[in-house]
Amino acid sequence: MIKILIIIGIAVVVIVAAGIFVFAFFMKGPDLSKFEFLKVPRITTIGNRQILEVEISGTPEEILPKAFSLLYSVYFKIKDVPKGANQYAPLLRCNVPVDKPVGEYSGQSYVLDQTWKIGLPVPEGAQLPEVTPKEDMKIRITTWEYGETAEILHVGPYDQEMPTIRKLEAFVKEKGYRFRGIHEEEYLKGPGMPFSNPKDYYTIIRYTVVPD
Numbered sequence: 001m002i003k004i005l006i007i008i009g010i011a012v013v014v015i016v017a018a019g020i021f022v023f024a025f026f027m028k029g030p031d032l033s034k035f036e037f038l039k040v041p042r043i044t045t046i047g048n049r050q051i052l053e054v055e056i057s058g059t060p061e062e063i064l065p066k067a068f069s070l071l072y073s074v075y076f077k078i079k080d081v082p083k084g085a086n087q088y089a090p091l092l093r094c095n096v097p098v099d100k101p102v103g104e105y106s107g108q109s110y111v112l113d114q115t116w117k118i119g120l121p122v123p124e125g126a127q128l129p130e131v132t133p134k135e136d137m138k139i140r141i142t143t144w145e146y147g148e149t150a151e152i153l154h155v156g157p158y159d160q161e162m163p164t165i166r167k168l169e170a171f172v173k174e175k176g177y178r179f180r181g182i183h184e185e186e187y188l189k190g191p192g193m194p195f196s197n198p199k200d201y202y203t204i205i206r207y208t209v210v211p212d
Helices: 004-017 023-028 032-039 060-075 158-174
Strands: 042-046 049-056 091-095 114-121 137-144 147-155 177-189 202-211
Touching: 032 147, 032 177, 032 202, 049 060, 060 114, 060 137, 147 158, 147 177, 158 177, 158 202
Parallel strands: none
Antiparallel strands: 042 147, 049 114, 049 137, 091 114, 091 177, 147 202, 177 202
16 A cells, blocks of 8 residues: 555645644644554454545545545534544555455556545544535445454555565464455554655554454
């Protein structure tokens, strides 16, 4: 998922231009030190999460900037959601066929025309505000299911992400599991944040797993 954060950076510019004030989050961001332990891969059990989700189909360069713009514009209309520095990092999910290496979807060949789901966690019981329908995008509050999940922290540029994914994949196999095929990324720090440098980008990579 090398190019996704670059696209998110573009999306953030769109959001700011539209007057959505997420500057406090981008300036301070999450406490990254508490994620350092995830440099070592792990399998853990994650509970299901309520997510404000935008679903859209197409190639990422064409559709993700407007999808993130819609996501944040609606998020800030929801009552009692965390804002500013307390806000959750955005998430992305896509289905990666389990019979093909993830590496085939990286780098310059990463031009998949498929369905993407981007989201932000919201409190239980959150209600979707009135939204003008979009023909090419679906927005809803839904549940993202997890269960047993493998995850690892990638620190650095996106063209160096594949060794991290391979490290996670090897760990999963060693533990007697396999990927279920749903690829998730959580963007803790990326190009949308002031003063960020590619060598300092933080991305959590996740796959739900099942026994092999």
